[in-house]
Amino acid sequence: MPLGIFSKCQPAPECGCLKQREVFMKTVGVVGLGDMGSGLAKNLIGNGFQTWGLDLSKDRMAQFEEMGGTPAHSPAEIGAQSDCVFVMVMNGDQAKSVILGSDGLVANMSPDGTIILTATIKPAEAQSIGRAMEGSGVHLIDSPVSGGFAGAQNGTLTMMAAADAAVLDANASVMNAVSATIHHVGTKAGDGQTMKACLQTLIGSIFSATFEASALAAKAGVPGGALLRVFSTSGAGCGVANTALEHIIDRQFEGTGSHISTMHKDLTISLELASNLGVPMHTASAAMQIFQAGKSKYPDGDNWVCTRVIEDIVGAQLHRNPEGST
CATH class of the missing domain: 1.10.1040.10 (N-(1-d-carboxylethyl)-l-norvaline Dehydrogenase; domain 2)
Known part of the structure; x- marks a missing residue:
C-alpha cells in the first residue's frame, strides 16, 4: 500500500476499504485523559469500543468513568486488558515510561497488540521507543495528531501515521473513531513526529x-x-x-x-x-x-x-x- 491519505467512508460490506477490514471489536485503552485524551476516549466510547483509561488526575478519571469508560490503575492494567492503546501524554520521558517501563504497556500487552503514540514528542524519542519495542511482538503506530481540542472532542483529528500498512489496516476502525483524516506519512517510528x-x-x-x-x-x-x-x-x-x-x-x-x-x-x-x-x-x-x-x-x-x-x-x-x- 503506498503512502497516502485515507478519509472516512461508509462502504458496503464487500468494500476493501481501510475502514472495514477488522473482524472484531477491539478493546482500547487511553493513557492521558487531558484536553486531547479525553476527546479520544469520548469518541472511542461513542463508537462502541470498550475503553480503559488512565490519568494522574482524579477529576479526569471521574469524568472518564462518567462517560462510560473503565478506569485502570496502571499502564500494566491497561496493557493487559487492551488490544490497542493510545498514548496521549505530555512529553517523551512520560511516553517512554508508559510504554517501556517494567509496569508499562509493552511488558503487559499480548503479541500483535498495538500502541498508537498520539503524543507529540521528539522524533529521536519516538525512534528510540521503536527500537526498544523491536522483537516484542507489539506494534507501534507513530501518529501525532492535529486539530486541537475541538478536533479531539469532535472526533475530527488529522492523524500523521507512520507504521507498516498492514498495522494501519488492522487498527483502522479504532483510528477512524477519533479522526476525520489519516495520512500515511511513513513506515518508521519517528516519521510521524517529524x-x-x-x-x-x-x-x-x-x-x-x-x-x-x-x-x-x-x-x-x-x-x-x-x-x-x-x-x-x-x-x-x-x-x-x-x-x-x-x-x-x-x-x-x-x-x-x-x-x-x-x-x-x-x-x-x-x-x-x-x-x-x-x-x-x-x-x-x-x-x-x-x-x-x-x-x-x-x-x-x-x-x-x-x-x-x-x-x-x-x-x-x-x-x-x-x-x-x-
Whole structure:
C-alpha cells in the first residue's frame, strides 16, 4: 500500500476499504485523559469500543468513568486488558515510561497488540521507543495528531501515521473513531513526529503573526469584529488564524483547550530538529520567543494569551466590538 491519505467512508460490506477490514471489536485503552485524551476516549466510547483509561488526575478519571469508560490503575492494567492503546501524554520521558517501563504497556500487552503514540514528542524519542519495542511482538503506530481540542472532542483529528500498512489496516476502525483524516506519512517510528514538527513550525508562526496583527489593530483602533471579518474572508484566512482571533477579540485566554505550554513544547521540538539538521528557522524562532514571553508572564494561559503581552506593551486591547458598543 503506498503512502497516502485515507478519509472516512461508509462502504458496503464487500468494500476493501481501510475502514472495514477488522473482524472484531477491539478493546482500547487511553493513557492521558487531558484536553486531547479525553476527546479520544469520548469518541472511542461513542463508537462502541470498550475503553480503559488512565490519568494522574482524579477529576479526569471521574469524568472518564462518567462517560462510560473503565478506569485502570496502571499502564500494566491497561496493557493487559487492551488490544490497542493510545498514548496521549505530555512529553517523551512520560511516553517512554508508559510504554517501556517494567509496569508499562509493552511488558503487559499480548503479541500483535498495538500502541498508537498520539503524543507529540521528539522524533529521536519516538525512534528510540521503536527500537526498544523491536522483537516484542507489539506494534507501534507513530501518529501525532492535529486539530486541537475541538478536533479531539469532535472526533475530527488529522492523524500523521507512520507504521507498516498492514498495522494501519488492522487498527483502522479504532483510528477512524477519533479522526476525520489519516495520512500515511511513513513506515518508521519517528516519521510521524517529524511531520508534526514541520507542521508546528507553520502553525506556531501563523499564531504569532495573528497575535501581532491583533495588537497592531488594537492600537490603531480597529474593531476586532471587523478585523475578523476581513481576515477570515481574505487569502490569509485559515482555521488557525480565525480560531486565534476569535479567542482574542472575545478575551478568552484560559480554558479553551489549547494551553500555551503545549505549543511552547512543540516549537522547542521543531527548532531542535532544525538545529540538528542545520536548517535556519527565522520565522519559527521569532514565534518561539513570542510564546516564551506569553508563557513567562501568563503561565496559566492558552496560546492566545501571547497577545496580552504585546497589548500590555502598547497599552491597547482588541475587543470584538468598539468600546461602549454592545
